[in-house]
Amino acid sequence: MGLLALGGCASQVVSIRSVPAQTPAADSAAAAAANAAAFAEAVAAEAVAAEPAAGSPEVRDGPPAVPLLTPADAPPMYTYDPWERFNRSAYRFNARFDEAIFLPVANTYRRAPRPVRAGVHNFFGNIAEIDSVINYTLQWRLKYGLRSLERLVINSTIGIGGLFDVATKFKLPGTPTGFATTLAKWGMHPGPYLVIPLLGPSTLRDGVGFLADYGAAYGINVAGLYRGNVSWALGPVNAIDQRANIDFRYYSGGSPFEYETIRFLYVRRRLIEDAGLHGKELPKKPAVDAPAGK
C-alpha cells in the first residue's frame, strides 16, 4: 500500500503506477474451467459438423443440416476499408484517449468490490435485454426473444431491478443481440470498416445498428433513465462498466501493424457470426478480388 502513494509522483522520465493486482491462482482455475467448457463445445460442434445430415440435434432456428464452408468460401485476406485515412486517425485518437483517460478510470473502477461491479454490470445488461427482445422479434428468432423476455421479467423482479442476474441461475443465459444483427439477418453486408471515435472498431452496418439501439433505448426511456436528471451519468457509467470488462490495451503488443491486425480480426469475426445467422445456406461466395466486408 505504501507504493500506492507513489503512483502519483509521475515525472517526465519515469512514471510508476499501481495497476490491479494479478490473481494467478483464481485466474488459472477460472481459465481452465472456461477453456474446458469452450473446448468441449468445440468438440461437440466438430461432431455435429462432421455429420450434418445424420439427424443431429436441432441447434439453431432452422433445420439441422448445416452445409459446410470450404476454404474457397473464406473471404480474402484484404479488408474493405475505403475510409482508411479517417479510420487510422480515429484509431490513434482512441488509443490516446484510452491510455490517458478511459483505461485509468476503468482500472480505478476495478478496485470497487466485485459485488458492486457485478450489480452495475447486471443492471445495464438487464436494460439491454429490452433491445434484445425487440431485435430477436425483428429477426424472427422468437425462441431467443422469449428467452430474453423471460430474463427481463425475472431479473427486473426477483433480481431487484436487474442488479442480480437470477435468470442465468435458472438456466436462462444472457445472449444479447442488437439492430446490427437484425440487419445482418436480413442480408445486409458489413460494409466499409469504420473506427468510431471513442467506441472503437466497427463497420458501417454495425455503427448504424449501434445508433438504432441507442435511439430505441432513448425512445422507450425505461424508468425515465434516458431523459431525466441523472441521464448524463448513464452513458459514462455504462461505458466504464464495459471498458472494465474488456481485457484489451491499445498497443500493448507494440506492433506497427496493430491497426491491420484488429481490422482483420474484427471483420472476420463478424463475417463468421453472419455465416452463423444463415444456417440453411452458405454465405455468398465473395467476388474474387472484392475485399472482405464489401
Added chain:
Amino acid sequence: MGISRRLLLIAFALVCSAPLAIQAEPTELPPQLQPAPGPATGLSDSAGLRATVFGTPPDAMAPLPAKVPLYEINMTLPWRLPVPEILWFDGKLRVWLSAQKKPAPLAIVISGTGSDGNNKTISVLRAALYGAGYHVLTMPSPTFSGFIVSTSSTGVAGDLMQDGHDLYAAMQQIIAHLPRKVRITDIDLLGFSLGGANAAIVKSIDASEGKLKIHRVVMINPPVSLFGSVGRLDRLFAATIGPGETGVELLYRRLYAQIANLYRASDRLQLDQNFILSAAAVTLKTDAEFSQAIALTYRLQLVDMFFIGDLYAKTGAVIDPERQPKVGDSLEDIQRDLRAKPFADYFTKVFAPYYLKRRPEATSASLIAANRLDIIADALRSDGDYYAQTNSNDLILNKRELDWLQDTLGSRIIVYDHGGHLGEIGDRQQVADMLDMLAGRWPRSGQ
C-alpha cells in the same frame, strides 16, 4: 496455462492462417535424430510440439499465490533514438514490478523473442517468484517493438552483445528510479527462450562493469546459436506452411472455414475469444499442424522487428528510405511482404548491412559467430552462478547444442524429458528447481 497465450497468438495469427499436410523431411539432422513423424526440426518430437503449443497442463501447475500486486513503470530513456512518427506508441520502455513489503532479493525476468514484459508465460514466473519472496521486475525482450524503439541504441535488434548492453543500461536506469521503499538485498536474472541468452550475456557484462552486482542467472530454454535456432524455425515454416504469402493465405482460408463450420454447428449466438481458441485447438491434430502453428507464431513475432530494423537502418529491404510511411498510410502491403520473408532475409538485408558498416573488421560469418552463447563459454563453465533449465525435446536446439550446454554447465543444468519449447514453465518440478537454483541450493544434496 492450459490453452495459453501461444494459442492466442496462433488464433491471432491464424485467423491469419491452417493445415496443409505438406510433408517435408528436415535436411540437416542425421537420420537417428530425425523426429518422427512429421516435419519438425531440432530435437522436437510429437509430445514436444504439443507442449510447445499448449503449455503446462493445469493439473501439473505449481501452486501460485492468490494475489500478486503489480506496478507498471513507463520510462523515457536518455539515449533513446528519435522515435519515428508511425511508432509514436512505442516511445517509452514499459516494465512491470511486483514488490515485497520487506527487504528482499530482486529477480529480473527477461521475456522471449518479440514478447513484452507482461505476457502469460512471464506472469506465471512472476507469480512463482513473488510467492517465493522475491521482488519481481519483468522486462520485454530486446527484440520487442516497444523495447527497440524506446531503449535500443541502434534500432536493429538481434545482436546478443549490443542487446545485452542496452538491457544492462536500461536495468540500471530502472533500478535507480525505483521507490526507496523497495529495498533490494540482491539481484538475480532469469530469462526464457532468447531472454535466457540475454540474461547470461547481461551477467557477463556486469561481471566486468560491476554496476549491478548481479548474483545468479537462470536460463530457461535458451538458444545456443541465435541464427541456428531461427533458421530452424524458418525451415519449419517453409516445410509446413510453404513459401511466402501463398502458404499463409491457404492456411488462413482453411482455418477460417473450420472455425466458421464449428461456430455454425454449435449453439452459440456470439463468437468469443474462448470459442475461437478452442476451435483452433480442436483443429490442431497432427504434428504438421502443430508445427505450422509454431512456425507461424514465430514468423509473426519477427515481422515487427524486421519492419522496425529496416525503418531505423534505412536499408530499404521493405521500406523505401526516401519515402517512409506516415501516420495514416496503409501498412498492409508491407506487412504481407514481411510475412512472406524468412528470418534469413532480416539477417542479409538489414542486420548484416547495418553492422558490417559499423564494424569494419566484421564479416557475415563473424556476425553469426558472435551470436552464439559460446562467446561467454568461459564464464558459463567456470562461474558457478549460471544455471539452466531446458528440455530434451526443445525444437530450438539440436543434439550438438544440447550436448554443449550440458558439457559447459555440468551439474548446473537440468534437462527435462518433456515440455518442448517453454511448455514446462510453471509445472511443479520446473518451479521448484528454478527456485533452488536461484537460492543457491543447486545441485541438491544427493543429486
